[in-house]
Amino acid sequence: MKAAPFAYARPSTVDEAVAELARSAGGGKVLSGGQSLVPALAMRLARPEVLVDINAITELSRIERSDGFAEIGATVRQRAVERDPLSTRIPLLGLALPWVGHRELRSRGTVCGSLAHADPAAELPAVACCLDASLTLVGPSGTRRVPAREFFAGAMMTELGPDEVLTSARVPLARKGDGFGFGEIARRHGDFALAGVAVHVRDGRITLTGFGISDRPVTRTVTEVSDSLLDDMVDTEGDTHASRDYRRRLFRVLARREIARAAREAGNG
Structure with a gap:
């Protein structure tokens, strides 16, 4: 067509x-x-x-760092972030980007574009929510900043108005002692995730965000993780690829593995 x-x-x-x-x-x-x-x-x-x-708007093609944050412009390619030293300052982003599609797609795809598209099985919305990033939206009424955890309203649905442009994502840089984990399961590399998790451990508190398990990223910040908590985060009805129960089993395994990885990293920091 x-x-x-x-x-x-x-x-x-x-x-x-x-x-x-x-x-x-x-x-x-x-x-x-x-x-x-x-x-x-x-x-x-x-x-x-x-x-x-918007590719001719030069101000949107920059990555700027200040006050413990990185501001990623709307036309910055995923591959550019992957190769940038920035990925070492935001380790969770560095862990997630190789899972986003394939290298050729990341050479054109943008970080902000993935956020605006809001696919519930996408990696970057989950990373943004896990790190408590914020998104800058510009419209006729001016500029507003929306927390990532409030931006996603459902599958392919966001708080972005029809006359607004998502101009940048503001992502916190890692601190000493932080730990991170990221994992997903898909039928083939580059396919949509059947279940995935992003983890951030700081000062004994665990923030985990699941994706592919609901109609939007699901985030919880806790000191202890139980199977009932993990199961409650999975509220998809399931589809031809995986049932809800199967996704719950996948998510439990992924979450516990990546929490352990992040905790070890935080302990070594």
């Missing part, structure tokens, strides 16, 4: 991009990496009236 007809805009500033979206009155769609959007266009699962390509 081919995409349905659409207008194309390539603004050079964020304000111009917001204006294009506002003019479309809900009919616009932002293009950054396009690794999720372009296939959806080709299958006519997405039919925007106008495609707003």
Whole structure:
């Protein structure tokens, strides 16, 4: 199939991009990496009236560091983050990125694009929630910052308004003594995760975020982990690939393994 007809805009500033979206009155769609959007266009699962390509907005292609945080711009490629020394300052991001699709897809796909797409089986939304990142949204009413844990509203649903642009993700840098773990199970590498977990251990507290187990990332911060807690986090009804009970078994194994890994790392820090 081919995409349905659409207008194309390539603004050079964020304000111009917001204006294009506002003019479309809900009919616009932002293009950054396009690794999720372009296939959806080709299958006519997405039919925007106008495609707003933000790749010419130079300010969105930067990674900036300050005050214990890294600000990842909306057009920064996943592969660029993977290769950047930043991945050593945000170890959980470095652990997760090799699991995102394949290298060729990461060469075009963007970190913020994955967050905006909000696939419940995606790795990067889980990382953002586990690390308590925040997302910067710019619209006609100005700029607002939304915690990642409040950004995801359901499968492919977010708090991003139809006339807003997700311009960056603000991710905390690791501290001395932090420990991290990340794991997932899929039928093949690069497939959607049947179950996955991101873990952050700090000062004896465990933050774990599950993905592929609900319609959005599920985060809990605790001092002790029980099987009942892990089972409660899995609320998907299941599908042709895996039942709810099977996903619960997978998630229990993954969570306990990665919590142990993160705790060892924190203890050695």
